[in-house]
Amino acid sequence: TSFQGGNGQAGNMIDVVAKERITVQAFDIHTYSSATVRVLVYTKPGSYVGHDQDISQWTLICDTQVVGQGSPNPTHIPASEVTPVEIEEGDTQAFYITLTESKIRYTNGVITADDGIIEIVSSAGKKYPFGDTYADRIWNGVVYYTLGSVETTPYPTPVPNVNNGPSREIRTTYANRNGSYGSMFDIFAKQRLIIHNFNIHTYHQFGAMVEIEVYKLNFADKSYRDYENTPTAWTLLGHAIVEGQGTGNPTQLPPGTLAQVEVPAGTRQAFYVTILGGGMRYTNGVSPANTLLEYATNQDIIVYEGSGLGEPRFGGGFYPRVFNGDILYYTPDDQAARSDVSADPEPDPIRPSAPTTLKDEGWPCNDDKDCKSNMCEKAIDDKAKEEEMSEVIPTETLQTGGATLEDTTRASIFTLSELTDKGSSGGNRERRLFDELRFCLNDQGHHQEDVDLRSRK
Numbered sequence: 001t002s003f004q005g006g007n008g009q010a011g012n013m014i015d016v017v018a019k020e021r022i023t024v025q026a027f028d029i030h031t032y033s034s035a036t037v038r039v040l041v042y043t044k045p046g047s048y049v050g051h052d053q054d055i056s057q058w059t060l061i062c063d064t065q066v067v068g069q070g071s072p073n074p075t076h077i078p079a080s081e082v083t084p085v086e087i088e089e090g091d092t093q094a095f096y097i098t099l100t101e102s103k104i105r106y107t108n109g110v111i112t113a114d115d116g117i118i119e120i121v122s123s124a125g126k127k128y129p130f131g132d133t134y135a136d137r138i139w140n141g142v143v144y145y146t147l148g149s150v151e152t153t154p155y156p157t158p159v160p161n162v163n164n165g166p167s168r169e170i171r172t173t174y175a176n177r178n179g180s181y182g183s184m185f186d187i188f189a190k191q192r193l194i195i196h197n198f199n200i201h202t203y204h205q206f207g208a209m210v211e212i213e214v215y216k217l218n219f220a221d222k223s224y225r226d227y228e229n230t231p232t233a234w235t236l237l238g239h240a241i242v243e244g245q246g247t248g249n250p251t252q253l254p255p256g257t258l259a260q261v262e263v264p265a266g267t268r269q270a271f272y273v274t275i276l277g278g279g280m281r282y283t284n285g286v287s288p289a290n291t292l293l294e295y296a297t298n299q300d301i302i303v304y305e306g307s308g309l310g311e312p313r314f315g316g317g318f319y320p321r322v323f324n325g326d327i328l329y330y331t332p333d334d335q336a337a338r339s340d341v342s343a344d345p346e347p348d349p350i351r352p353s354a355p356t357t358l359k360d361e362g363w364p365c366n367d368d369k370d371c372k373s374n375m376c377e378k379a380i381d382d383k384a385k386e387e388e389m390s391e392v393i394p395t396e397t398l399q400t401g402g403a404t405l406e407d408t409t410r411a412s413i414f415t416l417s418e419l420t421d422k423g424s425s426g427g428n429r430e431r432r433l434f435d436e437l438r439f440c441l442n443d444q445g446h447h448q449e450d451v452d453l454r455s456r457k
Contacts, residue, residue, distance in 0.1 A: 012137065014139050205249075
C-alpha cells in the first residue's frame with residue numbers, strides 16, 4: 001500500500017483475500033518512531049468486521065521488538081518472528097498489526113490494494129489493544145507471502161503447570177493513592193513456595209482491556225534494587241490481555257498465564273508487574289533509602305515495599321512504593337492436605353506507622369491541621385476520566401527541497417489519571433481513591449501521580 005501517513009493510532013486491522021493459495025510470512029509497517037517498538041500481529045479466519053473488539057476470536061502469531069525506521073520508511077517485521085499463515089484460494093483472512101503505543105501511521109480513506117494474487121479489501125485504524133475502531137483508514141504497509149504452503153516447525157507444547165497443593169494468597173493492599181505503569185518488589189519465602197499467579201490493581205474498568213506482563217529476576221536471593229535498569233536480568237513469565245476491574249478491585253490474570261516460579265525456603269525473589277500503556281495503581285511506602293521494609297507477611301511469605309515503574313520498561317522508578325494486589329502461591333512442602341488451608345484467615349498487612357509530625361500527601365487524616373499542606377480531603381469515588389483524545393492526529397508538513405514527509409509535532413494520549421497534577425486547572429481533583437477515608441493533599445491541593453518525565457520528551 002502507500003506510506004503516505006496523515007493520521008495514526010496504535011495499529012490496523014486488514015482483510016486479505018487470496019486469489020490463489022498463499023502463505024503470509026512477514027510484514028512491513030509504518031511508524032514515525034526511530035526507537036525500538038514492540039509489535040504484535042494477530043490473525044483470524046474471515047473478516048475482522050464485527051470481531052474488532054473480541055480478542056477471543058484472534059490468534060497471536062507475532063510478538064517481537066523492532067527498530068522503527070521513521071516516517072515515511074517501511075519498518076520490517078521479519079519472517080523469523082512471524083508464524084506463517086496459509087490462506088486457501090478464495091478465502092478471506094484478517095490480520096491485526098499493532099504496536100503497544102500510538103505510533104503507527106496510516107491514511108484516511110478506503111483501501112484499494114491488489115497485485116493479482118492477493119487483495120486487501122478493507123482496513124481500519126485501531127486503539128491498542130482491542131479498543132476503538134476507526135473505519136476507512138488505509139493501512140500503510142507491505143504483506144510478504146509465498147505461493148502455496150510452507151513446512152513449518154510448530155511451537156513446542158508448553159509443559160502444563162502442576163497444581164502442587166491448595167493455593168494460598170497474600171494481599172498487600174488496594175489502598176491506591178498513586179500509580180504509573182508498574183511495580184517492582186521482593187518477596188521472601190519462609191518455606192519452599194511456588195508462585196503461580198497475581199492479582200493486580202488498575203483503574204481501568206467498564207470493559208477496558210489491559211495488557212499485563214510479569215517478569216522475575218533471574219538471580220536467586222537478590223533484590224530488584226540492583227537490577228531496575230537491566231532488562232537482561234529479567235525473564236518474562238507471561239502476559240495476558242484482560243478486562244480491568246477498576247479501582248479497589250482485584251484484576252486477575254487467567255490461570256495458567258504465567259510460568260510458575262519456585263522460591264526455595266529462606267531466599268528472596270524479585271518480581272516486576274507492569275501494564276503496557278499505564279494504569280497500574282500502588283501506594284506510597286515509608287522505607288528509608290537503603291532498606292526495604294516489610295509490608296505484608298504471614299506464616300509462609302514476606303512481601304516488601306518496592307518501587308513504582310514508569311515507561312519505558314526498566315527505565316527507573318519511584319521509591320518507595322507498595323505493590324497493590326495479591327500473590328497466589330502453593331506450599332508443596334505441606335505433608336498433608338490440610339483442611340484449614342483454604343480457611344486460613346488472611347493476615348492484616350504490616351501497615352506503616354503514621355509520622356508523628358505533620359503528614360505528607362497521601363497519609364490518612366481527620367482534619368486540615370493534620371497535614372503539612374493544611375488540606376485534608378475525602379476520597380472521591382467517581383469513575384476515572386476517559387482518555388482526553390481518542391485518535392492521535394499529528395501535524396505533518398512536507399519539507400521543501402525534495403525532503404520526505406516527516407512528522408513535526410506529536411499529539412499524545414494520556415488518561416487524566418496519569419497526568420502530573422500541575423497548573424491552574426485545579427489539578428486532578430477527581431482522582432479515584434478507593435479508601436473511604438480522608439487523605440492529605442499536597443501543597444497544590446492535588447493527589448500525587450508518578451510520571452517519568454524523561455519518557456514524555
